[in-house]
Structure formats: structure tokens, C-alpha cells
Amino acid sequence: MLDLVARLEQHFGHGIAVNHRPARAFDLPANVLDSTLAGHELGWSPQTSLAKGVERTRRWLAFAKVNAQT
Numbered sequence: 001m002l003d004l005v006a007r008l009e010q011h012f013g014h015g016i017a018v019n020h021r022p023a024r025a026f027d028l029p030a031n032v033l034d035s036t037l038a039g040h041e042l043g044w045s046p047q048t049s050l051a052k053g054v055e056r057t058r059r060w061l062a063f064a065k066v067n068a069q070t
Helices: 002-012 036-042 050-068
Strands: none
16 A cells, blocks of 8 residues: 555655554455456456556546636
8 A cells, every 4th residue: 555655646746644543343454456367267457557547547636626626
């Protein structure tokens, strides 16, 4: 998660406040995401890198902010 925050900070050009809190009863102790099975079973692979997706999201948010003000 902190890697994602670092990438977001880099793309947005400023720091992001992170609040570390104790785990809740329903939180998983670890979360490992892997799309390998989807690739094997469905022939799926991501078409957008994380960096490109973050950049697209940044542009969309900037666009939405400008349009919300008009």
C-alpha cells in the first residue's frame, strides 16, 4: 500500500497523509494480489500499467475538478 501511496505522491506532485491505525477485527492479516490465475484460466492480462493508470486518473481528476467549478 505504501508503494502505491508513493506512486500517487509522485504523480500528483505532493505528499499524501497516511494514518496508520490498528487492524479491525475483519481486516485480513495480509493481502497478496496476483492476476496469474486469470491469465492462465481466462487468457487475461492487464492492458494498462499501474503508472499509466495513475496518470490517467490524475488527468481525469483534474478535468473533473475544472468542470465542477463551471
